[in-house]
Amino acid sequence: MKYRMEKNPLTGEAERELASEIRQLAGSPAGEERSRPPDAYWQNLVVRINARIDDATSGKALSISWAARVAIPGVVAIVSFLVGLHYYVPDAYRHEPSVADVVLALPPAAIDSLLVDPSGADLSLSVEEVAPDVFVFSRQQIADYFIDNGDPGAAVDELSDPEANTILKVLDSERK
Amino acid sequence: MEPRPDIELVQEVRNGRRQAFTELMRRYQERVYWVARRIVGSHDDADDIVQETFVKAYLALGEFRGDSSFFTWIYRIAVNLSLNALRKRQVLNYLHESELLSRILPSPDDPGKDLENSEIESALHRAVATLPEKQKAVFVMRYFDEMTYEEIGRVLKTSVGGLKANYFHALRKVREYMRHEIQDGEKPPYG
Numbered sequence: 001m002k003y004r005m006e007k008n009p010l011t012g013e014a015e016r017e018l019a020s021e022i023r024q025l026a027g028s029p030a031g032e033e034r035s036r037p038p039d040a041y042w043q044n045l046v047v048r049i050n051a052r053i054d055d056a057t058s059g060k061a062l063s064i065s066w067a068a069r070v071a072i073p074g075v076v077a078i079v080s081f082l083v084g085l086h087y088y089v090p091d092a093y094r095h096e097p098s099v100a101d102v103v104l105a106l107p108p109a110a111i112d113s114l115l116v117d118p119s120g121a122d123l124s125l126s127v128e129e130v131a132p133d134v135f136v137f138s139r140q141q142i143a144d145y146f147i148d149n150g151d152p153g154a155a156v157d158e159l160s161d162p163e164a165n166t167i168l169k170v171l172d173s174e175r176k
Numbered sequence: 177m178e179p180r181p182d183i184e185l186v187q188e189v190r191n192g193r194r195q196a197f198t199e200l201m202r203r204y205q206e207r208v209y210w211v212a213r214r215i216v217g218s219h220d221d222a223d224d225i226v227q228e229t230f231v232k233a234y235l236a237l238g239e240f241r242g243d244s245s246f247f248t249w250i251y252r253i254a255v256n257l258s259l260n261a262l263r264k265r266q267v268l269n270y271l272h273e274s275e276l277l278s279r280i281l282p283s284p285d286d287p288g289k290d291l292e293n294s295e296i297e298s299a300l301h302r303a304v305a306t307l308p309e310k311q312k313a314v315f316v317m318r319y320f321d322e323m324t325y326e327e328i329g330r331v332l333k334t335s336v337g338g339l340k341a342n343y344f345h346a347l348r349k350v351r352e353y354m355r356h357e358i359q360d361g362e363k364p365p366y367g
Contacts, residue, residue: 012340018347019319025354026300037209037219045209045223046201049230053197056231 108148143167179203182246189237197237201230204247207321208254214316215258216265217305225261229254244330252331255317259309303353311346318343 097105137145139160147167182203188196208229213222233240233250240249304312313332317323318339325336325343332339 015340015344015347018344018351022300022319022347022351022354025351025358026298035219042202042205045205045226046198049201049205049227050194050198052227052231053234056235 183242186237186240186242186246189234197230197234200246200250204250205230207247208250211251211316211321212254212258214301214304214320215255215309215312216261217301221261221265222258225254225257228257232257248327248330252333255313255331259313262309262312299354299357300350302357303350306353307346307349311342311349314339314342315346315350319347 143163180199182200185196185200189200205226209222209226212225212229213219216222216225229250232253240246304315307315310332314328317328317331318325323331325339328334328339329336
């Protein structure tokens with residue numbers, strides 16, 4: 001093996017001395033020469049590297065690569081879709097009034113017809129749109145309804161005792 | 177006949193002529209092998225690293241811009257792979273020492289077996305094996321391959337000043353190791 005250390009202009013004096021001493025201590029590089037692989041190894045090495053390059057660029061390797069190329073965007077797309085689905089609220093639904101609001105905005109007579117005969121509601125309404133909570137009224141609303149329609153007794157059934165007493169007193173005083 | 181410049185061969189490989197890459201392999205396989213072997217210390221590991229170096233180089237040839245020479249580029253791949261192999265081995269050694277892995281893998285019968293397996297034959301190679309990885313890489317490139325600091329700097333992407341300091345420390349450690357082992361017939365206490 002050739003050593004050109006001494007010729008290197010970047011080598012300092014201390015560096016040269018140390019390297020020189022190491023060379024003296026190490027003796028000849030015959031040990032490394034002995035451990036050099038035989039010539040056949042180098043021929044075979046090229047063949048083995050070419051085989052590995054073939055493997056790396058073959059259809060099998062490409063298929064793995066393609067799987068990764070398809071799988072990763074696929075997973076990202078599915079996750080994005082699910083996340084979007086979870087948070088997405090269509091603008092159309094957001095701006096439309098609820099069925100309850102529509103019903104409450106109707107004149108009392110129309111509400112009557114809805115309560116007496118729900119099939120009389122607009123037939124274009126779907127079952128989902130006419131949600132059950134449309135017909136859930138507060139006790140005050142129910143009491144007002146019965147009082148307005150001349151059936152205070154029925155209203156009393158829906159009222160608490162103090163409310164019923166108050167209403168009955170009012171009705172009695174009106175009769176008198 | 178003048179050997180064709182590397183860059184021409186690289187261009188031919190890019191144009192699909194695989195034979196040109198074989199030519200590049202023949203040109204540099206031995207130097208790549210020796211830098212790997214001197215860093216990792218074992219023929220088997222060096223053999224793996226040479227193969228991996230050229231496979232990586234072939235697959236990444238499109239990224240080779242020609243800012244440095246082809247040899248510097250491929251040499252850098254080999255040094256990085258060698259240093260990675262050393263780190264992996266250190267982790268394995270640590271696991272063996274901590275007896276975590278001995279429950280999974282058969283532990284070496286003899287603590288010195290690693291040295292035997294690594295085929296480090298001379299005192300010089302044993303001394304190199306004791307160096308920290310950065311110093312080892314610099315020592316191998318400078319002492320054995322006689323590269324200039326600028327060339328080493330391009331391979332390791334490090335400043336020349338740092339390389340000089342690393343090399344100087346490495347030289348002193350190697351010299352001390354060899355003085356102890358050869359002159360006194362015993363290994364120094366550090367390793």
